[in-house]
Amino acid sequence: MDYTRQTLIKDNQSTFADFLQTKGLKLTSQRRVILAQATGARGHFSAEQLLKFSKKQDRTISKATVYRTLALLKESGILEEQDFGDGKMLYERAQGRKHHDHLICVRCGRVIEFENTPIEKLQNAEARHHGFKVIYHSLKLFGFCRDCV
């Protein structure tokens, strides 16, 4: 784990602590474990996977607590929720990362991230044309990745 990664996790910790304090909520040992696992994970993960990882550190952590903490991590901007259409939500680290969209391989499930400013500009122009104010968007390209074509 490199320096940047360490720094980001540190940021995540204080962001979450501040978020909880501001809302009069408590930083429990379970929340600490779940935060650590969520921000330490690479790529996209499900609630079920997060539960599994968290249980390795504290076997008493429950599914309910994972879901409740996931909601807080989303609300605080530390995680972002993604729906790739496979019936369950996936999560990824959001804080300190730029917005990006996804290419999803329908065969192997691989997810590739990309940023494309020209597309975003055109999206905004399109929205403006309809008198629409965009808050967030979701662009997913489904198909075959290099290895699955």
Add this chain to the structure above:
Amino acid sequence: MDYTRQTLIKDNQSTFADFLQTKGLKLTSQRRVILAQATGARGHFSAEQLLKFSKKQDRTISKATVYRTLALLKESGILEEQDFGDGKMLYERAQGRKHHDHLICVRCGRVIEFENTPIEKLQNAEARHHGFKVIYHSLKLFGFCRDCV
């Protein structure tokens, strides 16, 4: 209902009949009713709504049959399934219509459709850059519509 609409519905009927025949499936009275309601509906509708409409024509039609028929209508290309993130799938007529994307108002739920070729071109270029072959895509812009800003 105008001439074009009539023609489209006719197309839907023969498409579905052909589809079923090719697969050795049967065109039942329930399927006829559900097809008619699905292709006659305007805009986006849920399985539950389709069941409600279909029951008006034949009160014995069941939820299970609606879901099973919906799968066939999707497979035959007559309907397209959309997930606007409200916990249930929505459907829209697809046959004979151009591909389009959606603006979704997070306050009133209104859905605006748009076509944007330049965006699609950029998407394909982006995919190509990753050695990715796109089969289909989903672009949704969430925000406030003109009346909800």
Add this chain to the structure above:
DNA sequence: CTTGATGCAAAGTGTTTGCAACTTA
């Protein structure tokens, strides 16, 4: 008359919630 389709209710899936016991601040 054979094979697929139907309605019903039960099962499934991922997620949320009520509650009594327990921690954090």
Add this chain to the structure above:
DNA sequence: TAAGTTGCAAACACTTTGCATCAAG
């Protein structure tokens, strides 16, 4: 020690499925 948090199991919402009966071809 007050107020939020936890684990558990039950509840939820949507969708799917097993099965005996029914109907299309």
